[in-house]
Amino acid sequence: MFKILETFDTKLSADSVEWCTIEGFRDHFVCGTYQLLNREQQSESLANNTQKRQGTIYLFQVVTPGKLHLLQEINVPGVLDMKWAHVLYEGHVLLGVVNSIGYLQLWQLTEKSQMNLLVETKIRCVDDEYLALSLDWSTGRSCWNQSTEARITISDSKGFITVYSISQEKLHCLGSQLAHQFEAWITSFNYWDTNVIYSGGDDCKFKWFDTRTGLKSVGSNAVHTAGVTSLHSNVGKEYLLASGSYDEVLRLWDTRHLRKAISETNMSGGIWRLKWDPFYHKYLFAACMYGHFKIIDCQHNDNPKILEQLKEHESIAYGCDWSSLSKVQVKQKIDSDNYEDDAMLVATCSFYDHTLKLSALTIN
Numbered sequence: 001m002f003k004i005l006e007t008f009d010t011k012l013s014a015d016s017v018e019w020c021t022i023e024g025f026r027d028h029f030v031c032g033t034y035q036l037l038n039r040e041q042q043s044e045s046l047a048n049n050t051q052k053r054q055g056t057i058y059l060f061q062v063v064t065p066g067k068l069h070l071l072q073e074i075n076v077p078g079v080l081d082m083k084w085a086h087v088l089y090e091g092h093v094l095l096g097v098v099n100s101i102g103y104l105q106l107w108q109l110t111e112k113s114q115m116n117l118l119v120e121t122k123i124r125c126v127d128d129e130y131l132a133l134s135l136d137w138s139t140g141r142s143c144w145n146q147s148t149e150a151r152i153t154i155s156d157s158k159g160f161i162t163v164y165s166i167s168q169e170k171l172h173c174l175g176s177q178l179a180h181q182f183e184a185w186i187t188s189f190n191y192w193d194t195n196v197i198y199s200g201g202d203d204c205k206f207k208w209f210d211t212r213t214g215l216k217s218v219g220s221n222a223v224h225t226a227g228v229t230s231l232h233s234n235v236g237k238e239y240l241l242a243s244g245s246y247d248e249v250l251r252l253w254d255t256r257h258l259r260k261a262i263s264e265t266n267m268s269g270g271i272w273r274l275k276w277d278p279f280y281h282k283y284l285f286a287a288c289m290y291g292h293f294k295i296i297d298c299q300h301n302d303n304p305k306i307l308e309q310l311k312e313h314e315s316i317a318y319g320c321d322w323s324s325l326s327k328v329q330v331k332q333k334i335d336s337d338n339y340e341d342d343a344m345l346v347a348t349c350s351f352y353d354h355t356l357k358l359s360a361l362t363i364n
Contacts, residue, residue, distance in 0.1 A: 003362075123154050124158075133157055292309050307363055
């Protein structure tokens with residue numbers, strides 16, 4: 001059951017929500033926006049040599065009793081996707097952002113809860129215009145402050161995936177590969193074997209790559225009947241992967257056998273984002289575009305069940321995420337007398353109504 005704690009007007013169209021997973025900052029999250037300028041604004045923008053699409057990064061902290069405290073509002077090119085590094089890296093709390101002018105940005109969250117731009121780079125040094133559409137970090141199963149190399153995979157509107165490493169506050173391109181005929185909507189790591197990268201495109205293809213072979217495709221299927229829009233590796237179950245598509249079907253996969261899905265479940269809406277829960281690793285949070293937000297129980301991989309729905313958003317369901325706050329921490333953040341002891345905090349955002357919601361979620 002969802003209980004909405006607070007609603008925030010993001011002004012521009014909201015499409016991305018991401019909670020920080022670093023201890024001490026787990027009550028912090030970001031919301032990103034993306035909006036095309038109107039014709040008059042575009043003329044002015046071009047005259048000033050600025051981007052045609054504008055965006056915002058909002059940094060929030062949840063404060064007692066379950067309220068949103070806006071810490072920072074940063075004007076940026078249109079935000080398409082954001083992801084926090086799962087662990088401290090080189091002593092930094094890092095947020096990766098990809099945007100409408102084809103850049104990857106790394107933002108550092110300081111001890112004073114402020115975001116500073118650490119480094120940015122054009123993903124592919126070509127003259128044509130393209131959008132950077134999604135990103136993922138290789139750090140999903142990294143230990144606290146693990147010193148192994150962190151990598152970021154990025155997909156773009158020309159169908160490419162590109163991989164970067166970060167060291168000493170600098171980004172290094174490890175390779176780029178044309179993966180799809182049309183937009184590469186999504187890319188993600190296999191958190192159990194970060195040599196393996198997945199991608200999904202508007203050509204209905206789901207592909208997988210191995211960085212040890214020079215980022216060449218080592219497999220592909222065309223099971224999805226529309227564009228592949230979401231992929232997420234499960235950090236608690238080694239061979240479990242979830243995919244979402246414009247075809248409105250949630251598919252669960254055994255990564256050892258990617259020719260046929262374990263299960264297919266209709267979500268009654270195109271699935272833009274899928275997020276495994278950070279506690280039990282059996283629930284999926286799905287942003288189903290025109291089909292609302294849903295919680296799916298995947299305890300039995302061959303027969304997932306929709307448990308809860310959030311229908312209070314009035315536009316396209318695009319962004320969703322779970323807080324990593326413990327149950328004890330959640331009770332301290334909200335008025336626990338009015339909520340169940342096992343409530344979790346979640347955030348959701350929707351597009352044309354430019355709305356962000358903070359909710360307490362209890363799964364029955």
